[in-house]
Amino acid sequence: MTEIEYALNTFYLLVCAALVMWMAAGFTMLEAGLVRARNTVEILTKNVALYAIACLMYFLIGYQLMYPGEGVNAFWPGIGFGVSAEHALADVTAEGSEIAFSSLADFMFQVVFVATAMSIVSGAVAERMKLWAFLVFAVVMTGVIYPWQGYWSWGGGLLSDLGYSDYAGGGIVHMAGAAAALAGVLLLGPRAGKYTPDGRPRAIPGANLPLATLGMFILWMGWFGFNGGSELAVAGIGSANAVAKVFVNTNLAAAAGLVAALLLARFLFGKADLTMALNGALAGLVSITAGPSTPDPGLAVLIGAAGGLLVVVSILGLDRIRIDDPVGAISVHGVCGILGLLVVPLSNDEASLVGQLAGIGLIGGFVFVTSLAVWAALKATIGIRVHPDDERAGLDFAECGMEAYPDFAHGGD
Amino acid sequence: MTEIEYALNTFYLLVCAALVMWMAAGFTMLEAGLVRARNTVEILTKNVALYAIACLMYFLIGYQLMYPGEGVNAFWPGIGFGVSAEHALADVTAEGSEIAFSSLADFMFQVVFVATAMSIVSGAVAERMKLWAFLVFAVVMTGVIYPWQGYWSWGGGLLSDLGYSDYAGGGIVHMAGAAAALAGVLLLGPRAGKYTPDGRPRAIPGANLPLATLGMFILWMGWFGFNGGSELAVAGIGSANAVAKVFVNTNLAAAAGLVAALLLARFLFGKADLTMALNGALAGLVSITAGPSTPDPGLAVLIGAAGGLLVVVSILGLDRIRIDDPVGAISVHGVCGILGLLVVPLSNDEASLVGQLAGIGLIGGFVFVTSLAVWAALKATIGIRVHPDDERAGLDFAECGMEAYPDFAHGGD
Amino acid sequence: MTEIEYALNTFYLLVCAALVMWMAAGFTMLEAGLVRARNTVEILTKNVALYAIACLMYFLIGYQLMYPGEGVNAFWPGIGFGVSAEHALADVTAEGSEIAFSSLADFMFQVVFVATAMSIVSGAVAERMKLWAFLVFAVVMTGVIYPWQGYWSWGGGLLSDLGYSDYAGGGIVHMAGAAAALAGVLLLGPRAGKYTPDGRPRAIPGANLPLATLGMFILWMGWFGFNGGSELAVAGIGSANAVAKVFVNTNLAAAAGLVAALLLARFLFGKADLTMALNGALAGLVSITAGPSTPDPGLAVLIGAAGGLLVVVSILGLDRIRIDDPVGAISVHGVCGILGLLVVPLSNDEASLVGQLAGIGLIGGFVFVTSLAVWAALKATIGIRVHPDDERAGLDFAECGMEAYPDFAHGGD
Amino acid sequence: MKLITAIIKPFKLDDVREALADVGVQGMTVSETRGFGRQKGHTELYRGAEYVVDFLPKIKLEIAVPDDQVERVIETLAETARSGRIGDGKIFVTALERVVRIRTGEVNESAL
Amino acid sequence: MKLITAIIKPFKLDDVREALADVGVQGMTVSETRGFGRQKGHTELYRGAEYVVDFLPKIKLEIAVPDDQVERVIETLAETARSGRIGDGKIFVTALERVVRIRTGEVNESAL
Amino acid sequence: MKLITAIIKPFKLDDVREALADVGVQGMTVSETRGFGRQKGHTELYRGAEYVVDFLPKIKLEIAVPDDQVERVIETLAETARSGRIGDGKIFVTALERVVRIRTGEVNESAL
Ligand SMILES: Nc1ncnc2c1ncn2[C@@H]1O[C@H](COP(=O)(O)OP(=O)(O)O)[C@@H](O)[C@H]1O
Ligand SMILES: Nc1ncnc2c1ncn2[C@@H]1O[C@H](COP(=O)(O)OP(=O)(O)O)[C@@H](O)[C@H]1O
Ligand SMILES: Nc1ncnc2c1ncn2[C@@H]1O[C@H](COP(=O)(O)OP(=O)(O)O)[C@@H](O)[C@H]1O
DSSP, X not given: OOHHHHHHHHHHHHHHHHHHXXXXXXXXXXXXXXXXXXXXXXXXXXXXXXXXXXXXXXXIIIHHHHOOSSOSSSSOOOOOOSOOOOOOHHHHHSTTOOOOSOHHHHHHHHHHHHHHHHHHHHHHTTTTBOHHHHHHHHHHIIIIIHHHHHHHHTTSSGGGGTTOOOSSOIIIIIXXXXXXXXHHHHHHOOOTTSBOTTSOBBXXXXXXXXXXXXXXXXXXXXXXXXXXXXXXXXXXXXXXHHHHHHHHHHHHHHHHHHHXXXXXXXXXXXXXXXXXXXXXXXXXXXXXXXXXXXXXXXXXXXHHHHHHHHHHHHHHHHHHTTOOOTTOHIIIIIIHHHHHHHHHHHHOTTOOHHHHHHHHHHHHHHHHHHHHHHHHHHHHTTOSBOOHHHHHHOHIIIIISSOSSTTBOBOOO | OOHHHHHHXXXXXXXXXXXXXXXXXXXXXXXXXXXXXXGHHHHHHXXXXXXXXXXXXXXXXXHHHHOOXXXXXXXXXXXXXXXXXXXXXXXXXXXXXXXXXXXHHHHHHHHHHHHHHHHHHHHHTTTTBOHHHHHHHHHHIIIIIHHHHHHHXXXXXXXXXXXXXXXXXXXXXXXXXXXXXXXXXXXXXXXXXXXXXXXXXXXXXXXXHHHHHHHXXXXXXXXHHHHHGGGOOOSSHHHHHHHHHHHHHHHHHHHHHHHHHHHHHHHHHSSOOHXXXXXXXXXXXXXXXXXXXXXXXXXXXXXXHHHHHHHHHHHHHHHHTTOOOTTOHIIIIIIHHXXXXXXXXXXXXXXXXXXXXXXXXXXXXXXXXXXXXXXXXXXXXXXXXXXHHHHXXXXXXXXXXXXXXXXXXBOOO | OOHHHHHHHHHHXXXXXXXXXXXXXXXHHHHHHHSOGGGHHHHXXXXXXXXXXXXXXXXXXXXXXXXXXXXXXXXXXXXXXXXXXXXXXXXXXXXXXXOOSOHHHHHHHHHHHHHHHHHHHHHHTTTTBOHHHHHHHHHHIIIIIHHHHXXXXXXXXXXXXXXXXXXXXXXXXXXXXXXXXXXXXXHHOOOTTSBOTTSOBBOOOOSOHHHHHHHHHHHHHHHHHHHHGGGOOOSSHHHHHHHHHHXXXXXXXXXXXXXXXXXXXXXXXXXXXXXHHHHHHHHHHHHXXXXXXXXXXXXXXXXXXXXXXXXHHHHHHHHHTTOOOTTOHIIIIIIHHHHHHHHHHHHOTTOOHHHHHHHIIIIIHHHHHHHHHHHHHHHHTTOSBOOHHHHXXXXXXXXXXXXXXXXXXXXXX | OXXXXXXXXXXXXXXXXXXXXXXXXXXXXXXXXXXXXXSOOEEEEETTEEEEEOSEEEEEXXXXXXXXXXXXXXXXXXXXXXXXXXXXXXXXXXXXXXXXXXXXXOBGGGGO | OEEEEEEEOGGGHHHHHHHHHHTTOOOEEEEEEEEESSSOOEEEEETTEEEEEOSEEXXXXXXXXXXXXXXXXXXXXXXXXXXXXXXXOEEEEEEOOEEEETTTOOBGGGXX | XXXXXXXXXXXXXXXXXXXXXXXXXXXXXXXXXXXXXXXXXXXEEETTEEEEEOSEEEEEEEEEEOGGGHHHHHHHHHHHHOOSSTTOOEEXXXXXXXXXXXXXXXXXXXGO
């Protein structure tokens, strides 16, 4: 590696990290837009706090857990703390050195990924979960559960050898986040009033759709960093071309997901459902995340469109079986995360369907089970659900003592 | 080109593309802030969908139409599909090679420009146009009209030889978008209630000025990518200096436009009109877009200030002649787009007034006439204007079946 | 310097400048969220205008004042106009040249810093100051006061030799902005109704907490440019590593500040106070700004946490002594700015406590006194406080003639 | 004195206000409200789940008038607020026992 | 005819509306309002400063009914709006002297 | 029993509420509303086009009181809501035929 290549790669990773950090704002706005006004402060607090907790926990123990260098065994990485030592000039420029970027830049890029995984959980359990129970879960998820399974693939553990291919984390980040969310939702139950006594889902419209739309745009923009940075190098013709392809495919998959979801919703509901279009774009993004560097742009369009269609069906389906996910996080990140993993072999010879299924089973299973255990422990101790009166009146007063929009008359009860 | 130069240029183009993509969010927030609450979901849906459509259509046929390599003739580029082949290492590093960046990075940078042009249309026809008619127009505009005229200048067609100079698309993107918007507005007519029976304009205040302000900031930030990326190279001292100058001039022109519009509005209206200040900043940005790399910063300030003054006058003037443009898009992008083209020869010897006038006439005329034809065809078939009852009650229920701010009491009727 | 190094450094500075420009949007949203609805248009107008004024004044005289090359003496830099000449290829690539980036890129990066300093003032004087008085102050502050004291340290003046170390401007930018704000607040007095007749502070909740949260995220993101760009070079292994460390420390300090403030507020108030968490993150960011490149990440966490605790105490304290600062700007930028300066010697041998104290005294004293003089002059002439009726009814109609949210019923009086 | 309360369609407000001013009404109080009646709401879908918008936006006017103005005000209201389509609204009349103008302390007819 | 005004807890609105429809009420007007009464509000802290939320969200229903329906409507209201907890609200009855249906000009009972 | 409806300036609400509590009023219902009267609105410009803000923000208080409290409440209202400037508002008094406390079913004076 020359100095300038190392420098360019490092700068590129940092720019991408800043973009992924920005996704935290995207999740926050998306969720704040899709809940009712009376639960808005709580979801804002949850989101800013989870990002901070993720950064601190991943710094404390997560990063060394996920990238131990040499793990204890293929399943268990062992314990470590802090970040790795920075690279010295001589090591980088040594003949045959493959050190491509600053180790702190690597940490920076990795730390924002765990925050993303955690943000996914936040939306699914919105409008009824206790804030502090959620934050305790965030400590465990970002410090242990996420990095542990991350070790299996990106850290050199057992999935590395099984032909599991997950370029930017469609499974490791998105499906993992969704699995933790699903476990939480199952223990938590649907929001009060979400279902009629005879079990039909009721609409609970989000309070601020411009915010939700802004959130989608932020996520889309941040995803250029999420996927584009996952090439981990840009300072050569091959890697620069790869990054460019990832940008193009990411953008096209999102566009196709949006249009597909918009059209399907139009067909099903007779109107242009904005929230489904937003979810469609995100579905397209998630669907391409496991393999954005191998498909031709035309295939990326198809993958994104498949994600956009699937997400609508999944949201309707989960709603029907009483899995109440106010923002559609489980469908977007879980269902489409799986879709994205399964289509990787279409364009990537190094991936196998078996390997992908192994990854889905191992990551999904591990995160779901460990999360369920943590949620259950929380439920048994401090409780995970707010009091019904507080849920009806809104979590904002109960948990945060303030309103999101105090100057506006609004229909809370 | 060395590998590292190619890599840096490619990365730079991708970063700029991400910034321009972000402008889509800027237009969305700006427009969502300047319409009434009851038309907000519709304008959000329109904006997210048009961005997605622009990406897909430009991928499908627009890019090859605009950059056919060898066109059929100076006027008609011929038909092509998809993106170009990526560059191989050997070609890039060959002696005397001028291949400066990844071809997919180029596509990525180009595709966000067509989305910008389309976003301009959206605001002008707000609060009364049918959503689906608009989206059909978007298909034609982004797939054919925009790339066709783009071929004439950037693609090597007839304007290339006439001394027409348009660095970042003040005419090709902004004036073109405004011309399509004007054609639509003329066929559509003003919003119900916009004029008193005796023809005086009535105020229809926008529902959410913080959003509009956010939109302006997003656009300003994105414009660094829009103009800054249009140098198409950064990996040398000359090009790096040029990009830096473009950043500085873009920023100063916007600042000057903002202050000039604020002061003029203060003088005319006796108060500090925020919306005029926002339009002033955008006017400054548009005015410098056709030539941000040649003027000295001092001249950039003057150009921006001229744009800021002009936009106020233009908005008042169009309002008076019953051209109802809720967000001022025609004034900002059309009128100031023309201003920007006309001042290019002041600092750029390679541009001539005749060439600029030719570009204005050809691009403006072509886009206006073809758009008018498409709008007219839509009007004659599926119709372009919503039912008066739906317009009064707001487009959100009629087109999208939901409200933007359902939790807040508001004055819809 | 090689061409490519120069180019990469220039591009890096421009990207960082765009991020810092984006902070203007962050301050705007933060402040628009923390004031009442009836004062929102005014604060939006103030913020967009101050950014524009800062750019123009710094271009006109500020930049040459701050970086005169050779100053008249250690205290007074002398007068100059415009920007510096751009570097020629030969000069850059000359043997032993230390020219690392485009001079216009340097201007671009510097100009957004003065805007940041000015934005700090805006929030503290919100909801009662006359718009035009504020803008006149902005002209003096950004054209003269800020650059004059900036000359002492970054420009080579008297603080350069005193061992004062301020990597990214914790004192020069943040404490300076807070000192100007404090002077204004002292002359202006608290908002009507902020204190009970017997002097106890009353709550005046902000109207739109999602906006405030968005503002915090924008600031956090922009701070990567603010601190990360202040290394002023990235194109070598040493500088790339330094920038990576700055990113990591900036992010961790913010995270720690957020969590610390959230926990302390929970302990004091019994609930999760979102606005304190937001201030805590910003406090962490300010606290690390004076020295983000020297502490180990663990120390950065501690510094950020200290900032987060301090900001809560400071906000409560200032509130008690009737210094009414609606957004907490003086605590965040002033008090934590000082904290940040004082902890630099912990990890940086080149800084001394004496030097830091000298900087705090000189910069803080100079900016406070000169600002006080300007505010006093304004008070004596055009007045700085709006009429009590206008304050009660909200500044928006009085100063801007429009409402921020006209479609929503709201409780203005 | 009577208190005349009218529930009207929001878009009629400006016309009504002007017409009332023309017949000498010098003051009124206006509120946003929602109405439920023969005019049916609409069923919408949000993310596939149904919801009924059955309370439609209406404006409530409250106008205190001296007895001799009652007829004229009711007539004017009924005429200008009428669109002829279902949901035009109602006028309710109740007896007012006393009126006080806060600023001056004047009472009854002179307080109007 | 009477005008029945009920102040109820917001979450009871749907139940009340349905029950009223069941006993034949064909129209009503609904407003958001805030109530102050025996049900105490709560004290909150915003950035360390106290504020009291003492006006609690309530819904106001206004229902014009012919005399023979009054009892039934009041009973239905009282039953369905009751949660048994403090703050359930009040029902007020005033005399209605006249009602006009704007659309048709019908008056009194036939206007309801 | 009477229903006292007062239209007041919003910034007077806190004072009025406290003064009413002092004279023994235990409950009231408050709404945001807009008033039109002698107090003129203001003309503004939005992007150069005129618009008139002629409905000014007001607060409506509704207070049901037993007959023997009527005078005191009216006086207290008039005094504390008075700023002496145009637009201070009105007090309207109507007869209340019946009051029900929903929680307990109590009626009339004991329901207040
Ligand atoms: N009995 C009632 N009591 C109170 N308000 C009523 C009553 N009936 C109707 N309204 C109000 O009048 C509005 C119009 O009534 P509706 O029955 O829809 O149409 P119309 O008046 O044309 O017959 C309703 O939306 C409601 O606000
Ligand atoms: N005297 C009154 N006049 C008008 N409204 C009242 C009065 N007393 C109570 N209310 C309304 O009824 C609501 C409930 O009253 P409250 O005293 O809290 O409980 P409860 O009715 O169960 O005794 C109040 O919030 C207020 O809106
Ligand atoms: N005839 C009326 N009927 C109902 N409300 C009225 C009437 N006249 C005035 N009001 C209400 O009282 C408020 C104050 O009245 P206004 O004439 O402006 O001042 P003042 O009461 O000081 O003479 C108005 O804004 C309106 O809400």
